[in-house]
Amino acid sequence: KRPSSILPAPIWCPTLATLPCLLGRAAxxxxxxxxxxxxxxxxxxxxxxxxxxxxxxxxxRTGDPGPGPSIQKTYxxxxxxEHQLRSLAGTYLNYLGPPFNEPDFNPPRLGVETLPKATVNxxxxxxLNDKLRLTQNYEAYSHLLCYLRGLNRQAATAELxxxxxxxxxxxxxxxxxxxxxxxxxxxxxxxPLPGTEPTWAPGPAHSDFLQKMDDFWLLKExxxxxxxxxxxxxxxxxxxxxxxxxxxLHLEARGF
Amino acid sequence: MALRLxxxxxxxxxxxCSLCREREGACCVPSTGWQQASSQPRVWCQASRYPVAIDxxxxxxxxxxxxTRPTSFIATYRLGVAAHGESWPCLQSTxxxxxxxxxxxxxxxxxxxxxxxxxxxxxxxxxxxLPFVPEHIIKPDPPEGxxxxxxxxxxxxxxxxxxxxWPFPEIFSLKYRIRYKRxxxxxxxxxxxxxxxxxxxxxxxxxxxxxxxxxxxxxTDYGEWSAWSxxxxxxxxxxx
Numbered sequence: 116k117r118p119s120s121i122l123p124a125p126i127w128c129p130t131l132a133t134l135p136c137l138l139g140r141a142a143x144x145x146x147x148x149x150x151x152x153x154x155x156x157x158x159x160x161x162x163x164x165x166x167x168x169x170x171x172x173x174x175x176r177t178g179d180p181g182p183g184p185s186i187q188k189t190y191x192x193x194x195x196x197e198h199q200l201r202s203l204a205g206t207y208l209n210y211l212g213p214p215f216n217e218p219d220f221n222p223p224r225l226g227v228e229t230l231p232k233a234t235v236n237x238x239x240x241x242x243l244n245d246k247l248r249l250t251q252n253y254e255a256y257s258h259l260l261c262y263l264r265g266l267n268r269q270a271a272t273a274e275l276x277x278x279x280x281x282x283x284x285x286x287x288x289x290x291x292x293x294x295x296x297x298x299x300x301x302x303x304x305x306x307p308l309p310g311t312e313p314t315w316a317p318g319p320a321h322s323d324f325l326q327k328m329d330d331f332w333l334l335k336e337x338x339x340x341x342x343x344x345x346x347x348x349x350x351x352x353x354x355x356x357x358x359x360x361x362x363x364l365h366l367e368a369r370g371f
Numbered sequence: 372m373a374l375r376l377x378x379x380x381x382x383x384x385x386x387x388c389s390l391c392r393e394r395e396g397a398c399c400v401p402s403t404g405w406q407q408a409s410s411q412p413r414v415w416c417q418a419s420r421y422p423v424a425i426d427x428x429x430x431x432x433x434x435x436x437x438x439t440r441p442t443s444f445i446a447t448y449r450l451g452v453a454a455h456g457e458s459w460p461c462l463q464s465t466x467x468x469x470x471x472x473x474x475x476x477x478x479x480x481x482x483x484x485x486x487x488x489x490x491x492x493x494x495x496x497x498x499x500x501l502p503f504v505p506e507h508i509i510k511p512d513p514p515e516g517x518x519x520x521x522x523x524x525x526x527x528x529x530x531x532x533x534x535x536x537w538p539f540p541e542i543f544s545l546k547y548r549i550r551y552k553r554x555x556x557x558x559x560x561x562x563x564x565x566x567x568x569x570x571x572x573x574x575x576x577x578x579x580x581x582x583x584x585x586x587x588x589x590x591t592d593y594g595e596w597s598a599w600s601x602x603x604x605x606x607x608x609x610x611x
Contacts, residue, residue, distance in 0.1 A: 194591070202425040221502055223453040234480035239423045241542070264516050334479040342506060345591040350542050 116281060148153040163279035182299035183355045196285055197341045201280050204334045210275055211327045231261070233339040242345075245354070246302045247368040248347050253293045254305055255340050260286050261331055289344075296351070411497040412444070412488045418476070418509045418594065423538045425473040425505060427461060429488050446471040451482045452502060461486060476505050485590040509594025511545060512536045512583045514568075519605035526603060527572040531585045534597070545592040550599070556582035566590065580606045 208216040230255065243251070260283060267279040293303055416427040427446070446461035461471035474486065483502040490497050511535035520528040529549060533540040546566050550559040553576060562570060575581060586598040 219502075221452045223451055224482050232480075234477050234482075236477055238476055240478060339479045339481055342591070342593070346479075348542070349544055349590060353541065353544075 123180040139273055148179050172220050179225055181355060182296055183352065185292065185299055186352050186355060189289070189296055190345065190352060192285075192289045192292050193277050193348060196282075196289055197338070197345070199285055200280055200334070200337055200341060205276065206339070207234060207330070208277050210270075210272065211330060215331050216227070222328060222331070229258075230332060230336045231258050231340070233336065233343040235276060235343070245300060246297075248351070249293060249297050249300070250304060250305050250343055252347060253290065253297065254338075256286060256290050259333070259337055259340065260290065263337075264332065266330060372458045372459065387477075389472070389504045407471060412490050412499045414486060414488050414499050414501045416473075416486060416501060416503055416508055418505050420536050420538055421472070421505065421510050421543065421589070422476045422478050422591070425503075425508070426470065427473065427486055427488075427501075428467065428470040429499070431490060439541060442493065443467055443491045444469065445491065446486070446549045448473055448484050448486045450477065450480075450484060458487070478505065480504070509589050511587045511589070511596045513600040514547060514587050515600065517583065517585050517600050517603040519581070521581060522571065523543050525573070525577060527575050527583075528569065529572060529583055529585070529603070530569045531600065532568060533587065534593050535589075535607055545587045546590045547585050547587050548596070549583060549585050551581055551583040554582065563611070564588070578606075580604060 181244065205216075214220045233255065238263055263279065267276055267283060270276045270279055295302060381545050384537060407551075410432045412429040412431055414429040416425050420426065425548045431442070443466035444463065445466075446463055447458045448461050449456050449458040460475050463471045471582045473486070481504060483504050486503070488499050488501075516530075517533040517536055518530050520530070522528050529551075531547070533545055537543070537545065544566060546564040546565045547568070549562040549570055551562075551572060552559045558580040572581070582602045582604045586596045586599050588594070588596045
């Protein structure tokens with residue numbers, strides 16, 4: 116059972132990604148998304164604000180903890196989002212209907228080339244420097260959030276819109292968390308070049324089936340990015356750990 | 372139009388292979404113009420060395436005594452289920468080998484690998500297809516070197532190493548769970564997963580004998596848990 120709301124609603128989340136998103140032929144500029152009263156969403160939104168704030172002296176006790184805690188929080192957020200996505204994907208794929216909700220359905224990945232791909236081979240992934248690793252994550256989730264909001268605008272049922280809105284808010288929290296890590300490490304946030312904004316224009320001949328295929332692959336790509344981000348932030352966490360300290364992390368079985 | 376044909380093929384292949392499961396399968400695909408041989412390979416794959424390689428093996432059902440046995444296998448794989456696209460060899464030591472290796476895994480992709488094992492026999496050929504996503508078939512080998520050391524205050528210090536076959540434990544971290552049983556107890560007790568490679572068992576009984584095993588899984592829950600390690604045993608003597 117989710118905890119009751121602890122804040123007066125609604126509150127406005129800061130806009131972190133201001134990329135215009137072209138869907139169909141209409142240009143939609145990302146606007147601040149109001150929280151819908153969902154407590155976990157509000158907490159994720161608060162995270163985006165808090166991690167943007169410079170270190171407060173009262174919190175700086177016996178030395179600068181460095182970016183480690185915010186990397187850990189980002190890692191935890193990716194795991195939370197992975198859990199949340201499983202629930203959302205189940206609901207959405209059932210809405211799309213068969214064959215999209217069949218576990219063995221493996222369509223070709225066609226027509227969604229503008230979706231950011233998480234896939235990478237070991238040598239390339241291992242050789243990414245911290246700035247590039249973080250930048251790729253930030254850019255990917257900026258694009259994916261843009262497309263997800265387009266999905267939300269077209270969702271046919273109130274339950275779907277609620278699930279998508281909740282996930283979008285959490286994803287925005289993840290973006291804020293990544294931005295906080297980049298700021299802590301002194302890296303600038305990527306700015307889109309003119310003309311390179313994410314575009315996902317299905318075209319006038321896009322059938323209902325192919326539109327559903329696009330939605331299917333959006334959810335799959337979200338999952339693979341969350342897989343990758345967990346590995347990315349675990350790697351960053353290891354790099355930031357002080358070498359002389361024996362760190363033991365206890366993970367509780369979360370039943371995900 | 373070409374896109375529609377590809378999609379129709381993909382859906383047809385999905386329908387035809389709906390009995391296939393990841394890691395282990397024997398999808399039925401008729402041979403191309405040759406007489407279908409009497410047996411089809413049963414194939415399974417596992418990523419115990421993620422992300423360096425995927426190891427696949429297969430067997431053929433037992434054949435009647437007077438029938439001919441397969442002389443060689445052709446093992447290839449492709450990315451995705453579409454008919455077009457490049458296929459690569461799954462590396463075998465010899466054509467008669469019943470195992471192969473897929474190197475250089477593409478991580479973080481939902482486009483499945485599709486392994487094709489074709490058994491070439493004198494009386495015909497038979498093929499099996501196995502689709503899988505590498506992250507779904509991760510299963511590390513059991514942890515190694517489990518050893519126990521009594522500590523003062525009725526404690527037992529358990530240490531182990533990650534499996535040698537896991538190529539990068541420092542960047543693809545594992546987590547571990549421990550189960551232990553006092554000699555004579557009915558059931559094992561289990562410790563919640565931890566990332567460290569040691570653990571202190573507290574409040575152990577003096578004069579008791581303990582048996583302890585450790586299992587490993589990818590830290591981010593890819594795939595499944597390894598089998599339990601070989602058991603390590605220790606006796607708590609009085610005063611330790």
